[in-house]
Amino acid sequence: MSTSSVAKANQPPPTERSTGWWLAAAVAAYVFWPGSVPKFFFLGVGLWLACRVVRAQARPVACAGFATALFATTFLLTPVCASRALRLPGATEAASPLVQLALLVFGGLWVRAAAVGAPPLLARVAALRGRVVCLWTLLLMGVCFLPWMADIAYGGDEHYHLKALVVSHLLDLELLGHGWFIALGLAWLGAGIWLATRRASDEPSPSSSPEGNRLRLRAVGIWAAVGLALAACAPWLYPAAVLEDAFNQDRMLRYPGSQPWLSAWLWEFARDNAGSGVLFGFEVLRFSSVFAVFVLGLVFVQESRWRTAAPVLSLLGALAVAMVPTVHYHSTLLYLELALIPLLVLLVRDGRRWLLASPARLAGTNAWWAALAVGFLKDTGIIAVGLLWLARAVVRGAFLTRRGEWSFAALLAEARVAFVTLGPGVLYLLLRAMHGSRPYQPHLENFLATEVWAQATRGVLEQFGFLWLPALAGAWLLMRRRACWQLIVAGVLFGGMWLFHLVEEPRWVGLARFNLLLLPAVLVLAWEGLGALLHRRTVALVALLLLLGGNAWLSPVDRAGQRAIWGGSGERWYDYTDCLEHLRKLKPDARLAIANLSHSYGIGMTLQRLDWWADLANLPVADPADAPATLRAALEMAARGNFDFVIFRWDGTPPIAADHRHAGYVRLRDFPSRGGTLTAFARGPGATPLPAR
Template identity: 25%
Template sequence: MIFGLLFIIFNFAFIISPYWLLPELPIGKFTVLVVTIISGIIWANYSTGRLQLQYSIKSFAGLVILLSVIFAINLGPLSSSIPWRGDEDFHIANVLALINDLQPYVSIFVLAGFVVFLYLLAKNKGLAFIWYSLIMLVIFWALAVIRILPLGNPVFFPRYPYFTYWITAILLKIPSIIFTPFHEEFYRLVPLLFTGIIIWLFIRVSFKEISVPSFLAGIGVTTIPLVFYYSSIFYLELPAVCLMFVVCLRIDHLLHSDFNEIRNDPAWYALLLLGFIKETTLPFLIVFVIFRFAILFLKLKKSGQNNFDEKQQPEPNPLKRIYAVLGQEVIISLLVLFPAVLYLIFRSSLAEISRGYIPAGNNLLHLSTYKVIIRSLLEQFGPFLVIFLAGCILLIRQKDYIKVCFFLSSIVIFLIFFTADDWKFIGYSRFNLLILPEILACSIAVFHRLKDQKILGPVLSILILAVNLWISPVNSDGTKKPFWGNYNYDTSEHYYPYEETLQWIKDSDIHGSILFTGLYYPYYFEFYFHKLNWFPVYKVIESEENRNEKRDILKMLTIGKEENYTFVIYHILGKDIPTIEKDTGYEHMQEICNMAHCLLVFY
């Protein structure tokens, strides 16, 4: 019944996102398009099962209240300037390009169609659903043709999967017409929403109801340093983390169900969607596939070839049954891995991507590597690392061996996978997000055990909250602490007060020209010029990363004066502001700082 939705998702990911336009020759484009469409139809058809949603107004109200609390906690980080470095500016720019391409009626159609889809699915109106799916597919393809054909040379850079960009653009198209799309908060609400869903699921599974103790536990999860840091940055990881968490909550059923049963589980569709969201979830998917096969072989060994299925009488030809079950297992594996593998094929064979994965096994041979990993886990997960270990012990005592083995295996595989990457990224916080679902899923056992403890449970949550706030990477003004979550190399986000600085210059001299300097990496200035509806003459001169800042400032001020720039904005890298002589050609110097960094404005 959900073939239509799966095929539409596939189309957004691989057809409307025009990977098939990357080959140079027309015959290559046509071939890739046809093969992609056919493979998408086959994938969606085999992935489809029977699914009926259940919901309650009370449960939905609890989610809304929880999201409101999480929003209030993250109010400062949501409105902070786009960081210098990191990839948030890249992701925002991609969504902005799609928003500019989208017509409002497309966004309205897709959103309205999705609401109708959920209604029909919840009411289990099969025949109406089938007709609706057919109509949706016809209209969708018409819109797809309208969207793609005029794009002779689309602005398209397949460094990351585009599916999340499309969903974000569709959601933001209507608000962007009313408020303009140049508000950081719009984009950051996406990871915040998925953070809220993760915490809501954590509460529902741990406590079975929304209450004061459950809310305290939820706030404890919200303020986990890793969660607090990334819940207000527009990256692709948190939607993937949310889907992984859904899978972890249903991992027993997903690992033991046969091909027909597994497709009726909502978590099955979360598993399928992972490959569309983030290609780095592939290790998680591979662990899932390995465990499925391991469990199958254990069943074969235990039950014997002549009595594989205990519910049925021994078959005259047991090998035929075994081959059929193995065939179904292969199909499940292909369905789960296909979206991520297809994206990686497109990315590696049709696109020129400078940042690839090249394993460096020697990273695993150094003791310093493991010191960094342990430090990163302690700093980024805080008290929840202890809760996780306690949860593992409880699961073992409950004889949930397969579940705890799956969680531990997934964590270890991810740590090895990223440790064997470039040495710069060992312990990197953004990569450690992908072990958050397993840690939370294991921690549920502890909170579920304490849910009836009226004193011990809330006290534990309050202690967790206190420690989380003590080691928090978020400053009180909403900026993030520089270099947090980086151990071997600076690849983190740096929050500079560029919006405040540009607003101050606009108020001071709206016609003034600007020289930006002191940066050694580009910054998304155009976003704030559009946000302020102000387009001054400006120039960017990058400086060396390793430089004497005092000498570099004097050099750039000389250039600024020679080229008659009204303002020179200097990007200070370090914590200390050098003393500058008065005779620089500029009469005044203004320091504009937040709790993370400072900018110097000469005028």
């Protein structure tokens, strides 16, 4: 064979090269496109193109890089070793080298055990038709568009989850200030790309030796270890003031770090003025939540029955899932739980393999990768995987006992499964407990409270909407086929997480955000029920349209994009942006006071978003039960403080006169919304009241 023919054989085919160029174009468009929401289209299509570019021989490199990124972001880039609770007595350094070294060794062992084989999901997503992926992305952007850009709510926990993102963002800015570290990081990524393309060019042949394969796998392992070692240097690049800051200390172990770091990177690449500290837009901060729903749709439509069905049926099915009331409500909020749903769906869908497969046959499957990744995204994901691992331990133990196959080797193999799927999660929970983050406090008396059981039942019935109908049909079909293993996994996940949250503080029982962990079991059963209709296209079309319409009717998000007070949460959305933009036009150097708010984070982040660094004070609430009395006290206090405007929050319609005046302030304008009303008051006799919108 000539040299030229060998070179051509090692080159990727023309279609693959063109896909690579399309991927590069999607990345460039994500970075440079001027609008924020359109960037999501390039993000979604870019994921599909990446699955097509990464060929089978290169996927081990991609999977090793993924496992490395998971561990590095949670334990190494996040300065866990700087926790005050982990320092040795008498230590003077902010970051502990001993703790970081222990984490590095643990991470190296974990990545080596975890990164074996690539999930079949990658090849199946790559096989999807491009028009299906593009249309699914556009449909999802359409149903999310209006609530996507809503201001941060008053009440609720979105701001607390955003704090984790902000910490990662601040740490990222510190790393960007060290050029050598960024250069080494880019070199490490370049080495991974070279290694992947080198593996992809090594087409399998009868002459391929086992020794050559071992050398290539060893090179991938060394590359992953170098990445972990580089990430382990990060805490010594952060200033001591950053590590000692009370805000950063509070947040560094509050949630696992992988998802906040991903959101921060999406934010950095999407901003016009990277590094200035001004938010690009709330919609960009919420990309990871919408992205989770996008991936959930791909997980469903890549299944063989749906992949071969008419595209309109696949798209309607994915859209019906996106419009499930709790999914539609949370898809445009930065709540970390939503990212768990696609992975847990994969795990439940592959329930038989998860329970029965030997460790060797389980490694590298969809269930394997889903189980090991869940714990890095949210602490409650560790509980979910722990429950499913217990189910596997019981079933596998009974299986091996009945067949008389127990041995030290079998026990060691099962221990590896536990180490890969639960090891990092248990380590995180241990470090978090030592750090002193909010502990889980069970209220066992809830088991005897019938009103708590009723509250929990009401929550799942309301939040999952009409999804229960195909889910019941799917459960019946599985029982009819005697597919008991998948039902066991679904039942363990649903029942275990139900009981876990049932003994929470009673006011949080039935909270929609907590019930998201119950959703994967119901989704898998519903998808089974809907899939049985695909051979009858007209029946399937009618059923999907009815499901879509019913879920849209029950959605807590109205046609104007405003969310209801829903799901057991106290979140209320106000038009902070419109209010502040109006006041800035009237007086750009104004001093602002806000009143009847127990915290200012919603309006505070909106000021940052608008790049208006106004002097803002949060006035104390005089009487939580008497809003008019609180208003009078707030206006009097604002007059003494010489504030130009007072923004008062109401839970409903303001119970005051249209020309209300007090303490030198006049009612200027109302900004009503579904959650309540903001009323702006202006100081001085020259202030002219304006009509409400």
